[in-house]
Amino acid sequence: xxxxxxxxxxxxxxxxxxxxxxxxxxxxVDTARxxxxxxxxxxxxxxGRPVEDLPRITPRICGVCPWSHHLxxxxxxxxxxxxxxxxxxxKLRELCNSVAYMEEHILHFYFLAGxxxxxxxxxxxxxxNVIGILQAAPDVARRVVKVRHLCAKMLETLAGKPIHPQxxxxxxxxxxxxxxxxxxxxxxxxxxxxLAKFTIAFAKENIFPKYLDVVKSLGVITTGFLxxxxxxxxxxxxxxxxxxxxxxxxxxxxxxxxxxxFIAEHIEDWSYLKFPYAKKWGSxxxxxxxxxxxxxxxxxxxxxxxxxxxxPLAQTELEAFRKAFGRPAQLTLLYHWxxxxxxxxxxxxxxRLLDDPEITxxxxxxxxxxxxxxxxxxxxxxxxxxIHDYETDGEGMVTNVNLxxxxxxxxxxxxxxxxxxxxxxxxxxxxxxxxxNTVEMSIRAYDPCLSCATHGLDGKLGVKxxxxxxxxxxxxxxxN
Amino acid sequence: MEASVWEPDEGELPDFCRKPTLxxxxxxxxxxxxxxxxAVVEYLTEHRQVPDNVCLADxxxxxxxxxxxxxxxxxRPSRVLIIDALDxxxxxxxxxxxxxxxxxxxxxxxxxxxxxxxxxxxxxxQETCGVEVRxxxxxxxxxxxxxxxxxxEPVRSALPAAADLIAARYFTKHVAT
Numbered sequence: 048x049x050x051x052x053x054x055x056x057x058x059x060x061x062x063x064x065x066x067x068x069x070x071x072x073x074x075x076v077d078t079a080r081x082x083x084x085x086x087x088x089x090x091x092x093x094x095g096r097p098v099e100d101l102p103r104i105t106p107r108i109c110g111v112c113p114w115s116h117h118l119x120x121x122x123x124x125x126x127x128x129x130x131x132x133x134x135x136x137x138k139l140r141e142l143c144n145s146v147a148y149m150e151e152h153i154l155h156f157y158f159l160a161g162x163x164x165x166x167x168x169x170x171x172x173x174x175x176n177v178i179g180i181l182q183a184a185p186d187v188a189r190r191v192v193k194v195r196h197l198c199a200k201m202l203e204t205l206a207g208k209p210i211h212p213q214x215x216x217x218x219x220x221x222x223x224x225x226x227x228x229x230x231x232x233x234x235x236x237x238x239x240x241x242l243a244k245f246t247i248a249f250a251k252e253n254i255f256p257k258y259l260d261v262v263k264s265l266g267v268i269t270t271g272f273l274x275x276x277x278x279x280x281x282x283x284x285x286x287x288x289x290x291x292x293x294x295x296x297x298x299x300x301x302x303x304x305x306x307x308x309f310i311a312e313h314i315e316d317w318s319y320l321k322f323p324y325a326k327k328w329g330s331x332x333x334x335x336x337x338x339x340x341x342x343x344x345x346x347x348x349x350x351x352x353x354x355x356x357x358x359p360l361a362q363t364e365l366e367a368f369r370k371a372f373g374r375p376a377q378l379t380l381l382y383h384w385x386x387x388x389x390x391x392x393x394x395x396x397x398x399r400l401l402d403d404p405e406i407t408x409x410x411x412x413x414x415x416x417x418x419x420x421x422x423x424x425x426x427x428x429x430x431x432x433x434i435h436d437y438e439t440d441g442e443g444m445v446t447n448v449n450l451x452x453x454x455x456x457x458x459x460x461x462x463x464x465x466x467x468x469x470x471x472x473x474x475x476x477x478x479x480x481x482x483x484n485t486v487e488m489s490i491r492a493y494d495p496c497l498s499c500a501t502h503g504l505d506g507k508l509g510v511k512x513x514x515x516x517x518x519x520x521x522x523x524x525x526x527n
Numbered sequence: 528m529e530a531s532v533w534e535p536d537e538g539e540l541p542d543f544c545r546k547p548t549l550x551x552x553x554x555x556x557x558x559x560x561x562x563x564x565x566a567v568v569e570y571l572t573e574h575r576q577v578p579d580n581v582c583l584a585d586x587x588x589x590x591x592x593x594x595x596x597x598x599x600x601x602x603r604p605s606r607v608l609i610i611d612a613l614d615x616x617x618x619x620x621x622x623x624x625x626x627x628x629x630x631x632x633x634x635x636x637x638x639x640x641x642x643x644x645x646x647x648x649x650x651x652x653q654e655t656c657g658v659e660v661r662x663x664x665x666x667x668x669x670x671x672x673x674x675x676x677x678x679x680e681p682v683r684s685a686l687p688a689a690a691d692l693i694a695a696r697y698f699t700k701h702v703a704t
Contacts, residue, residue, distance in 0.1 A: 089557075092557070092675075104557070107555060107556065107557050107587065107588060113588075113589065150592075154592075154595065158595055188599045189599060189601065191599070192595075192596050192599040192600055195592075195595070195596060196540065196541060196596055199541070199592065199596075200541075210586060210587060210589040210592065211587055211588075211589065
């Protein structure tokens with residue numbers, strides 16, 4: 048009898064996702080769908096508010112990447128007001144972005160995905176968690192804690208507080224950086240760089256080789272990619288232009304405010320989350336054999352679309368990565384590897400910015416005047432390209448808002464990777480906890496942000512498997 | 528390998544690790560009663576004298592950033608109180624003090640930091656690390672379907688009682704065992 052496996056975590060308000068795996072009569076996977084219910088009403092809530100409020104409001108969409116929302120909102124406000132922040136403000140914003148990235152990438156690698164790799168996907172749920180990591184590798188865990196705290200202190204120095212930031216304002220940055228603060232930050236950034244160097248060396252020696260077979264097989268799909276590059280093609284996470292790369296490696300570059308010419312949003316009746324796709328590539332399809340318009344964002348995408356990285360250590364790592372996996376690299380679990388190259392880049396970038404004398408200039412803000420306009424702000428959030436698109440009236444009040452967050456871009460690819468993983472792992476109707484966690488790993492590689500939801504604090508998705516027959520009757524429950 | 532290889536210097540760890548008592552208000556102020564935890568912190572700050580040995584913080588939707596550090600830090604508070612809004616099927620505004628040990632260990636609880644924040648992790652913090660952990664929870668009214676600031680009247684009315692409870696238990700020099 049055909050069965051449906053439902054992997055369904057339950058959350059209250061921030062997000063809700065379940066994985067439904069439909070088995071056929073032979074017990075093999077027919078389809079797999081990741082159904083997401085996201086925050087609703089946020090865009091509508093912003094309408095009628097002064098646009099300068101949005102950089103303060105949007106970081107509270109969720110607590111996962113507040114800095115990304117803060118900076119995308121500030122950039123959208125710049126565009127609405129038609130101003131260009133002074134160089135020091137731009138550099139301070141980019142510095143905050145890089146520091147926030149380091150904090151997030153360290154968190155993901157060591158704590159969220161790390162449990163899978165450090166302890167193994169088959170490890171018991173009771174030990175495959177943060178405390179388990181501490182016990183398995185106490186030196187590493189505490190070094191990681193120290194640097195994450197350093198990153199939080201750096202953001203506090205730069206912006207006054209590390210949570211729910213308010214420092215970026217339309218037209219610039221509210222707090223110039225004192226020379227003494229810069230010197231302190233420079234030392235802290237150096238320590239973060241050392242951890243970044245250690246981390247990628249550690250992973251390349253101890254983790255990636257061990258799991259290379261899994262990397263080559265789990266959740267593998269072929270797609271295009273979207274990310275931000277500078278005009279010369281270099282990787283940039285704060286500013287530049289969007290590059291949409293087809294699966295064959297060809298690409299088009301375009302400014303942020305033309306994103307609607309390249310990206311459309313498909314709707315499925317089984318998910319509240321839209322499915323952005325590259326509309327110039329034909330009609331939307333998640334058929335893994337004949338995908339239509341599918342592209343990915345986030346770490347792997349950014350490393351694929353950029354021509355090079357303009358910091359030396361990260362560039363060396365990128366060259367080795369491309370030598371091993373080509374360009375564009377398609378293996379889904381390479382997101383983890385790419386994440387560590389980005390960690391290295393951000394540490395180097397932070398140092399570069401702090402070594403720039405211009406960053407301590409007191410000129411960090413220009414005056415803004417309300418006007419009727421449209422403004423698009425975009426940054427690369429740790430989890431993908433983040434687009435804030437605002438329209439205002441002559442008083443500077445918001446009349447329209449559209450947000451595309453990083454995870455939304457990856458909605459279709461996540462569904463495709465889960466389908467591929469489930470099909471490869473579940474055969475003859477047989478599955479167990481290890482298999483389910485391995486399916487989860489294919490989602491975790493994307494580091495999705497279904498608000499805070501997809502990350503359990505111990506690094507796992509909440510999973511409850513309900514098995515129902517083709518008539519919808521529950522025939523069994525499997526839960527961690 | 529010894530676990531205590533890192534001897535942190537003064538200032539190398541944040542207040543929330545070093546102070547003996549840690550009180551964290553959690554929630555999203557954009558979602559009605561979900562902002563209860565943040566509102567309690569604001570109320571305490573305005574109406575009470577917070578002792579020096581207490582770290583009181585509105586962590587909003589960012590609690591996980593602190594909890595990760597807290598879990599792995601070599602120096603931790605002896606008591607942690609999480610203030611949050613929950614749906615326990617009671618009357619809106621009703622308060623509960625919950626011991627994580629009394630919460631069934633199910634993986635679902637780890638899915639969200641707002642679903643009684645990370646109850647499995649809090650339990651591990653208590654059982655493995657010797658930290659007394661409690662959750663002060665307030666029963667919410669219906670949560671808004673769309674973004675909406677401000678507490679409902681029953682939940683707002685619970686603020687003084689919550690403050691009294693916290694002050695009596697945590698704003699004294701007595702350290703519970």
